[in-house]
Amino acid sequence: QVQVVESGGGLVKPGDSLRLSCAASGFTFSDQYMAWIRQAPGKGLEWVSWISSSGSSTNYADSVKGRFTISRDNARNSLYLQMNSLRVEDTAMYFCARDGGRLSNSGAYDYWGQGTLVTVYS
């Protein structure tokens, strides 16, 4: 069955860096766009970034552009989010999600992980 499992969250200080990972299984990882979505405590969903199936194209929300980098390793069925210059407002649960469109950026995220919590405290 399809599974995505995030890891790498933790407690950091403003300005620190953190790298999130997402291990995928149960589908042909290299066929699917992937994304990161976050949710601050008690708040709504915020799309963070997507990456194409090959990894050649990426896009970011304005709130993280220039600080976060999404990447993937199709040989390892893994997705990553490198987060630099973290801010207090980056505190959130970070979800890894599969785009349900095959080889396309449909935005319809059909499988989500359980999330990994990032807390940035001053």
Place this chain on the structure above:
Amino acid sequence: QSVLTQPPSVSGAPGQRLTISCTGSSSNIGAGYDVHWYRQLPGTAPKLLIYGQNNRPSGVPDRFSGSKSGTSASLAIAGLQAEDEGDYYCQSHDIILIGWLFGGGTKLTVL
């Protein structure tokens, strides 16, 4: 404040039909971009309910349906059940922000 506007809360009695609105603009829903809908239960990941306006993933009951008109979209739930409680989010793409957007979310309560 989200670019996609949803009512903060809606409620209905079991068996009723209920709709949740998602109001966007000419740079997102009105530009013809697809609208997707999710439900999230407390402490869990969101679940895709409707994609591409009115398509249901496998396993989603046909009580759920979506529609789109102009710069707005709606999610309709027929025959409301207690298990339908949760937070509902709409999603679309915005050509100005050049990214995917989520609505602010709507908390559904079954009375």
